[in-house]
Amino acid sequence: MSKTVVIHSGGIDSTVLLAKLVAEGREVHALSVDYGQRHRRELVAAEAICRYYQVPHQVADLRALAPIFGANALTNQKVAVPEGHYEEVSMKATVVPNRNMLLIAVAGSLAMSLQASSVAYGAHSGDHAIYPDCRPEFADALDRALRLADWHEIILERPFVGWNKTLIVQEGARLKVPLELTWSCYVGGDKHCGRCGTCVERREAFKLAGVVDPTVYAS
């Protein structure tokens, strides 16, 4: 059976993606990326989720790229994490430059090493406004590049690109995904802060989805 490398952050989107592929009977290999994010808690979450699904999990260590990334709130401790709604302009400070191309490139390397036939990632429509590299046309271009990068074709799967986060939470509930194991908060404390952009978005998605939110928020 052909393998798929799933880019797995430990958040809701990529966890539901992983669960969906497992439910379809696919052979899945999860890849998380350590790019020095201050919310390192998400890597622990990713590990626990892969253990739950009994899926192999690898962490690509890109921490040495910090000098390339420059100043941004996710990797640089000196830049404050913005509070408020996820789609606001202030959230741009959370962008790791060219993150999705990097993640997909590393996943492509792993896919070639493992002779996998695809890479899957969980970009969804709610991301488009703030992250240019979550737009469908970006994914289309990278899909084409990935198919051409090796003699053996690898495709880029992005089943959620037309979905919003509410739909993803509903799909997670339908698939009985242990969403309490996922991690969203960008601040990186012991509990979800409840106030940063991703926490606000997470709370809202559960509410709109009509799914009980299992998350313990600090406030």
Added chain:
Amino acid sequence: MSKTVVIHSGGIDSTVLLAKLVAEGREVHALSVDYGQRHRRELVAAEAICRYYQVPHQVADLRALAPIFGANALTNQKVAVPEGHYEEVSMKATVVPNRNMLLIAVAGSLAMSLQASSVAYGAHSGDHAIYPDCRPEFADALDRALRLADWHEIILERPFVGWNKTLIVQEGARLKVPLELTWSCYVGGDKHCGRCGTCVERREAFKLAGVVDPTVYAS
């Protein structure tokens, strides 16, 4: 003036590329990638060349990705470097999986950090047969992805994609590039071995170009 991030290996192609952009009066920022290559001598060469051209030079450290790359001759000491002609099938062992997408992704991150307007890389027609990610259509797809990866458009320049190595050496001679500073050999000794694929290709290119080869070969 707008900046360009040049992917610079310390070899002939990327050095002539760098020299060409400098000669055009462009503001250039060089990026080398340390992916654990056994021919680490090329990083030293890259540094010397950037000093010669007084161009800022940064090394992206991807050595921690070794577990992702798996077994190949460039990064794994247990795999022998093949001898013979560069375009032969045996050279496939020298491929770092998805290398060009990775290099371009990292260069894209740096370009965004520096607010540069392009990334340039030196893929040429002689590479196409052996490296799928040196093909023009691969570059076209990644150019499109790079333009979409940020709100601020970044283009992928690849002026040598239709050139062969002979033409590149001739261009280097015309621009009085200190080609003796460049490094090609994959074996990674003190001198160019003269027998590995890139040494064979290097010798041949100087000969066909009618340019005196300044390289000292071990055999």
